[in-house]
Amino acid sequence: SQTIHQWPATLVQPVGSPLSLECTVEGTSNPNLYWYRQAAGRGLQLLFYSVGIGQISSEVPQNLSASRPQDRQFILSSKKLLLSDSGFYLCAWSVGPGELFFGEGSRLTVL
Amino acid sequence: GENVEQHPSTLSVQEGDSAVIKCTYSDSASNYFPWYKQELGKGPQLIIDIRSNVGEKKDQRIAVTLNKTAKHFSLHITETQPEDSAVYFCAASISFREKLTFGTGTRLTIIP
Numbered sequence: 001s002q003t004i005h006q007w008p009a010t011l012v013q014p015v016g017s018p019l020s021l022e023c024t025v026e027g028t029s030n031p032n033l034y035w036y037r038q039a040a041g042r043g044l045q046l047l048f049y050s051v052g053i054g055q056i057s058s059e060v061p062q063n064l065s066a067s068r069p070q071d072r073q074f075i076l077s078s079k080k081l082l083l084s085d086s087g088f089y090l091c092a093w094s095v096g097p098g099e100l101f102f103g104e105g106s107r108l109t110v111l
Numbered sequence: 112g113e114n115v116e117q118h119p120s121t122l123s124v125q126e127g128d129s130a131v132i133k134c135t136y137s138d139s140a141s142n143y144f145p146w147y148k149q150e151l152g153k154g155p156q157l158i159i160d161i162r163s164n165v166g167e168k169k170d171q172r173i174a175v176t177l178n179k180t181a182k183h184f185s186l187h188i189t190e191t192q193p194e195d196s197a198v199y200f201c202a203a204s205i206s207f208r209e210k211l212t213f214g215t216g217t218r219l220t221i222i223p
Binding site: 042044046102103105 | 154
């Protein structure tokens with residue numbers, strides 16, 4: 001069966017520090033991968049999606065970047081965090097159109 | 112691009128009563144409409160979905176209706192139970208684009 005792992009689950013970082021959130025999927029190959037951010041009252045905002053290794057599409061210009069170094073690995077990064085980067089980050093995968101499978105999320109607090 | 116609006120943002124119902132959450136979408140080409148449930152501290156999970164070739168779909172206590180002419184769809188939960196308390200998200204997509212646009216969520220609280 002397919003599983004998705006996302007870490008760390010929580011982190012507190014100072015403004016200006018770097019960020020790396022990692023997501024891996026097991027049990028499937030060539031999935032579509034996504035990073036979403038969930039802010040209070042704003043629902044789920046798609047940040048990046050990837051249909052293959054090295055193929056990244058950005059939905060919203062911002063202080064973040066994403067990379068897909070391996071087929072089932074998706075990384076969300078920042079060189080210098082801003083206060084506004086605080087939120088709940090969700091990784092998800094899908095195979096073709098249809099159901100998205102979400103990870104457990106990473107709660108980021110920037111102080 | 113697609114815009115999905117969801118109402119209400121919060122909803123409290125007595126246990127055993129029904130709950131209804133409504134969404135509207137803007138892109139008439141959208142043809143896939145899923146609903147996700149997010150429990151506290153977890154990622155959202157798909158609970159039911161509907162495609163544009165049907166008007167209603169039921170799964171036990173949960174049903175979804177779709178009105179393509181009016182571009183709106185709704186989630187109906189009957190005989191609500193405490194475990195139905197969660198945040199619910201609607202979404203829409205044009206399937207070949209494979210990207211979902213989500214509503215802003217509804218926090219449903221079931222009052223025992």
